[in-house]
Amino acid sequence: MRWPGILLRIVGWLLTPLVVWAASLWAAWVALRFSGGFDHPRTALYAALGIAILAGTITLYLWMQLLRRSPRLRKSLHVTREGLPDIEDPGPPTGGSTPPGGATP
Secondary structure (H helix, E strand, O other): OHHHHHHHHHHHHHHHHHHHHHHHHHHHHHHHHOOOOOOOHHHHHHHHHHHHHHHHHHHHHHHHHHHHHOHHHHHHHOEOOOOOEOOOOOOOOOOOOOOOOOOOO
16 A cells, blocks of 8 residues: 555656646647747747747746645645655654553654
8 A cells, every 4th residue: 555655646746847847738739729820930939939938837836826825735745835745754643542651662
């Protein structure tokens, strides 16, 4: 049961760059699809690159705002408020059970 948890944590860490990458590719595709054509291929390439960078930046900003405002999402993805991997061990679970003798392991 340990490996699925590790895999989910890695996917959570990679979700931010994947979301930004997907948004930038989608925006570049939409821009080229509905542009009506360009005179030169280089102009189309520059337009797609500019729109992809703009869409990626806006998506990254919105994703980071969502991470900052949603503690549940941060906990699920094991990331900090800045979107960085949360690699600190949470420690032993807190509960009312203590080992016999009252000593901690």
